[in-house]
Amino acid sequence: MRNFLKISVCIILVCTGILISLSLKLFSYQRKDFKALLEKVILCPEVVNYWGIKEVESYRGEQKFYIKYEIIYLAPDRMWMKYIKPDKLSDREVIRRNGRLYSKNRRSGRFSLERGRYPVIDFEIKKENLRLLFKNYKINFHEDEIVSNRENAVFEIESRSCKKPRMNVWIDYETGLVMKYEQYFGENKINSYWFDEIKINPEIDKDIFSFKERFDKKSTDLKDYFSLESIEKDVDFPVVKSKEVAYGYVFYKGNITLRRNNKIVHLLYTDGLDNISIFMNRLSRRDRQRFDEGEIKIRTERGRTVISKMENNVHLSLIGGLEKKDMMQIFFSINNTGK
Amino acid sequence: MKCKEFIKNIVQYQKGEVDSSLKDEMDSHLSICASCREELNISKEMAEVLHNVNVINRDDYFWNDLYRNVRNLRIGYRIAREKYPSESYVLSFWDRFLKPALMGFSFGLLLFLSFLYFDLKSGGLLGRGEASFTSDEIEFYINEHSLSENGNIFSQEGLTSVFVSVQE
Structure with a gap:
């Protein structure tokens, strides 16, 4: 009887150990998987060309902002976009070239530096930030979803400490492109964007990125x-x-x-x-x-x-x-x- | 009698101020000349219209004053005062004191209000603390901050925040 008990306890302990190690391994696998996807996300702007129609929703308190635009991205640096909505901005063109963002004046047809300086925003994603991300946020996995006919990994990211914005991210398995993004604060959505349509590596006419740069005294490099x-x-x-x-x-x-x-x-x-x-x-x-x-x-x-x-x-x-x-x-x- | 002579005396004829011989001559001319008859009719109509017009009769003081003012404007009031010392230059209390005071006050008020407007707008001397700090600096800081707000790993084009800030 005593031996039986001993054997039972041993079996239970071994099983628990196996379960724990399996779950740990599963977690580390998921974490590793997520990290691999994030690295793909970081690499994506360097290598993936695309054409797409994108929509953006942003909430500031009671106010809601909605933007729809057509975008052509030519890796690693060039981007052309044209507003479709709102009506007051429709047909306004923006071009990114050599790290600078230019918008077209509808009257003169000339391009000038956005906000009169360079860069408008530095969106260089540092790998160090990944360490911070894992430290400060926990990642929940959801079932894969299809967005614009592409298969996406879906993650929910929420803060480990105080009440911070929570995010849902849809990442294209093949390219690492963020197909859909939602940001919440508590229950309120504060930002979201998604692709309505997308074509990966289409033929791109490079002439759309060319225009004569106007010397602007006001522009100062930041x-x-x-x-x-x-x-x-x-x-x-x-x-x-x-x-x-x-x-x-x-x-x-x-x-x-x-x-x-x-x-x-x-x-x-x-x-x-x-x-x-x-x-x-x-x-x-x-x-x-x-x-x-x-x-x-x-x-x-x-x-x-x-x-x-x-x-x-x-x-x-x-x-x-x-x-x-x-x-x-x-x-x-x-x-x-x-x- | 010729038409020219008739026309020359038509007003006197109409008023009955011509002597009998001239009147006879004019009457006989009228009986044979249609155009002079027409001219007489027009003259009568005009007299009738003018009779009904009210003409304001200005007194001597007005005409003297008008003359003096025109003259003084041409030669200047100071010279006029020296040249014609006997003439009186008495201005009313309104013209002398109230009018310039009111004009000065309005001008001062306008200056003060414009200063107040620009001062409050720039958060200057009069604007103190919270109210003055609100508008400009905070607006600038929030715009700058919003550009970096979505510059995270998932904003691959890094532009979403820029577009939103353009709208905001």
């Missing part, structure tokens, strides 16, 4: 800084010292923008998916009168939480899409300007 120290050297005030703030946001890069002859430092922090921004500038004597030293102001504008304060004549603003209490946590975790 330099990227990848360390806080290098930014501090180029401004006359101390910048924040924190490379990492609450909820896993890590300093990613910074820019210095000139506005009304004032240098504004923009620091971008990412947790692998979501970004928050810190803006800093030295206030003029006149502007200092508008703020009380150390007083913190919180507001919500266009669906983003903005927290700001003035300290040692330096104005700091934190902007992000999280809830006020979470943004406050981040705000207090910032190692401030120092003396």
